[in-house]
Amino acid sequence: MPLLEIREYPDPVLRKKALPVETIDDGFQRLIDDMIDTMYAAPGIGLAAPQVGVLRRLIVVDASAGETPLPLYVLINPEVVSREGEQVGEEGCLSLPELNSDVARAARVTVRALDRTGTPVTVEAEGLLARCFQHEIDHLDGVLFMDKISPLKRELYKRRVRKALKVGGGD
Numbered sequence: 001m002p003l004l005e006i007r008e009y010p011d012p013v014l015r016k017k018a019l020p021v022e023t024i025d026d027g028f029q030r031l032i033d034d035m036i037d038t039m040y041a042a043p044g045i046g047l048a049a050p051q052v053g054v055l056r057r058l059i060v061v062d063a064s065a066g067e068t069p070l071p072l073y074v075l076i077n078p079e080v081v082s083r084e085g086e087q088v089g090e091e092g093c094l095s096l097p098e099l100n101s102d103v104a105r106a107a108r109v110t111v112r113a114l115d116r117t118g119t120p121v122t123v124e125a126e127g128l129l130a131r132c133f134q135h136e137i138d139h140l141d142g143v144l145f146m147d148k149i150s151p152l153k154r155e156l157y158k159r160r161v162r163k164a165l166k167v168g169g170g171d
């Protein structure tokens with residue numbers, strides 16, 4: 001199945017708000033499968049549709065780490081319905097190459113969504129999985145983790161990207 005092109009900052013599509021999914025048809029099932037393949041190939045632990053240029057509210061997440069297997073989540077129109085506590089931990093993003101930084105997030109979240117069959121599901125998460133859900137749902141609102149780091153780090157990163165685009169052309 002074809003891998004999708006992952007859009008990188010400063011691609012404007014990453015800053016737009018994604019629309020709710022209204023129809024889960026065959027084309028949409030294909031998009032889900034292609035996003036799953038793209039996430040694993042990257043490799044990443046999550047992927048949001050805007051990262052592949054699709055402004056719809058769809059995320060895929062597999063936060064399995066080494067010994068600890070977790071389910072693959074496909075969540076349509078996901079919403080954080082409750083959050084508790086705080087955790088600070090390092091994040092990366094496939095759309096922000098070479099940026100890694102600590103981000104403060106809720107420690108635990110409850111997410112309501114539809115699964116790929118359109119069935120309502122409620123998922124409770126903590127730790128890395130909770131972090132990843134928050135990161136992916138932010139993408140659906142045009143929010144990137146660079147918005148949540150220190151202003152100094154953010155400005156240094158923006159400058160680095162601008163410079164790389166100037167000399168390298170970036171296609």
Ligand code: GNR
Pocket residue numbers: 043044045046047048051090091092093094095131132135136139
């Ligand atoms: O692969 C990814 N790793 C990650 C690590 C910590 C917090 C969030 C993430 S998500 C990221 C893939 C990605 O960019 N998803 O949007």
Ligand code: NI
Pocket residue numbers: 092093094095135139
């Ligand atoms: Ni990301």
